[in-house]
Amino acid sequence: MRGLHFRRxxxxxxxxxxxxxxxxxxxxxxRWGDEAADLLAELIRIDTSNPPGGETAAAQALARHLAAxxxxxxxxxxxxxxxNLYARLQGSGRGRPVVLLSHLDVVPADxxxxxxxPFAGLREGGYVWGxxxxxxxxxxxxxxxxxxxxxxxxERIDRDVILLATADEEAGGAAGAGWLAQHRPDLVQGAEYxxxxxxxxxxxxxxxxxxxxxxxxxxPCWVRLTATGDAGHGAxxxxxxxxxxxxxxxxxxxxxxxxxxxxxxxxxYFAALAPLEPExxxxxxxxxxxxxxxxxxxxxxxxxxRQNALVRDTITPTVLRGSTKTNVIPAEASAELDCRLLxxxxxxxxxxxxxEAIGDAAVRLEPLLAFPASxxxxxxGFVAAVRQLAxxxxxxxxxVPSVIPGFTDSHYFRDLGxxxxxxxxxxxxxxxxxxxxxxxxxxxxxxxxxxxxxLLVLLRALPGPS
Numbered sequence: 001m002r003g004l005h006f007r008r009x010x011x012x013x014x015x016x017x018x019x020x021x022x023x024x025x026x027x028x029x030x031r032w033g034d035e036a037a038d039l040l041a042e043l044i045r046i047d048t049s050n051p052p053g054g055e056t057a058a059a060q061a062l063a064r065h066l067a068a069x070x071x072x073x074x075x076x077x078x079x080x081x082x083x084n085l086y087a088r089l090q091g092s093g094r095g096r097p098v099v100l101l102s103h104l105d106v107v108p109a110d111x112x113x114x115x116x117x118p119f120a121g122l123r124e125g126g127y128v129w130g131x132x133x134x135x136x137x138x139x140x141x142x143x144x145x146x147x148x149x150x151x152x153x154x155e156r157i158d159r160d161v162i163l164l165a166t167a168d169e170e171a172g173g174a175a176g177a178g179w180l181a182q183h184r185p186d187l188v189q190g191a192e193y194x195x196x197x198x199x200x201x202x203x204x205x206x207x208x209x210x211x212x213x214x215x216x217x218x219x220p221c222w223v224r225l226t227a228t229g230d231a232g233h234g235a236x237x238x239x240x241x242x243x244x245x246x247x248x249x250x251x252x253x254x255x256x257x258x259x260x261x262x263x264x265x266x267x268x269y270f271a272a273l274a275p276l277e278p279e280x281x282x283x284x285x286x287x288x289x290x291x292x293x294x295x296x297x298x299x300x301x302x303x304x305x306r307q308n309a310l311v312r313d314t315i316t317p318t319v320l321r322g323s324t325k326t327n328v329i330p331a332e333a334s335a336e337l338d339c340r341l342l343x344x345x346x347x348x349x350x351x352x353x354x355x356e357a358i359g360d361a362a363v364r365l366e367p368l369l370a371f372p373a374s375x376x377x378x379x380x381g382f383v384a385a386v387r388q389l390a391x392x393x394x395x396x397x398x399x400v401p402s403v404i405p406g407f408t409d410s411h412y413f414r415d416l417g418x419x420x421x422x423x424x425x426x427x428x429x430x431x432x433x434x435x436x437x438x439x440x441x442x443x444x445x446x447x448x449x450x451x452x453x454x455l456l457v458l459l460r461a462l463p464g465p466s
Contacts, residue, residue: 219340
């Protein structure tokens with residue numbers, strides 16, 4: 001009889017422990033969210049707008065945070081003030097290292113139009129507000145918090161975890177990831193995967209979620225147009241000036257339509273999304289190459305800016321320069337274009353087509369930043385681990401290897417032979433994503449805590465050596 005009572009007592013205790021597990025897990029995620037939010041707010045308050053960057057101060061703040069948890073780190077400067085943080089947490093050594101990559105610089109923010117000052121790092125209404133909350137200091141915060149959580153637990157997962165928080169990504173990465181890849185490749189030698197920004201868990205209409213993992217990116221081809229003409233007084237304008245030539249060239253490019261081109265990786269991406277859509281869109285996405293031959297569907301499909309950017313090269317004027325005085329006609333006027341090219345497009349050939357479209361020898365084209373597109377294996381162990389994460393944490397949400405219309409620092413590490421993927425374990429709406437590089441950028445504390453939890457699940461799910 002005593003044995004029966006003992007077994008019942010053990011069973012009751014076990015059931016009580018199991019019942020408490022979700023509560024404890026939720027409490028832990030809330031603590032992680034609070035910790036990540038505090039770190040994020042501190043990083044936002046350090047203005048690292050690029051230009052000029054000044055990331056060293058943010059890297060040093062991150063180093064102090066890691067040191068408090070017993071994690072040593074280094075701040076490596078590519079130039080004065082351009083700091084990159086490196087830290088490494090030892091694993092068991094059974095698997096090759098994984099790199100958690102983010103960047104510390106942000107794009108500038110004009111406070112006009114913001115609900116809160118963009119560099120105040122305010123925590124309000126369950127959110128952390130400010131420039132970089134999502135892109136990319138929020139990513140830094142959850143990656144650093146996950147590293148601290150592993151260190152505190154004493155757990156040694158199968159592989160070393162390398163944390164890199166770099167400078168200069170928003171200007172192409174030459175002073176950050178590019179400098180590290182050139183001067184300190186030893187820091188990531190032997191790494192199997194890089195986990196970077198790029199895509200996330202999309203919240204669709206009706207509450208459905210889809211997990212998108214960026215395996216490829218469009219390539220940048222940033223271009224400066226410079227028009228020339230005679231300088232003079234604004235009161236007696238000639239028939240043609242540098243400014244009017246530039247305006248005419250930009251108008252020609254506005255009217256120019258780059259050809260539609262469906263690359264295999266984009267075709268695969270939309271085919272994977274097709275089951276999430278109703279008919280007849282489902283069938284059209286499954287057979288997108290044929291569907292795009294229909295002018296009506298093509299117009300409808302490309303009306304969505306993101307979809308349009310995935311099937312053609314894009315040209316976006318972003319910077320204009322002319323005279324410094326209203327009454328002076330300048331000898332030169334210039335514009336900068338943010339052009340993004342599909343995989344397989346050669347920058348030289350693209351620039352040739354732009355020059356042909358402009359058709360003016362007094363307007364010269366100069367490439368500012370260009371490199372070829374790159375991609376990683378959509379069927380790797382990393383993507384398999386994301387699928388496991390989706391089953392465990394996201395109710396079996398579909399996992400879709402994606403192509404992003406922007407670019408990140410991932411290409412530097414692909415060039416070193418490391419498979420690199422863009423995936424941030426945040427659940428983001430379209431409104432959240434529009435705030436990136438826009439106004440009122442923010443991330444919820446709940447998203448931060450859940451992001452840390454999902455990142456830890458993902459790191460543990462990475463397959464060991466076969």
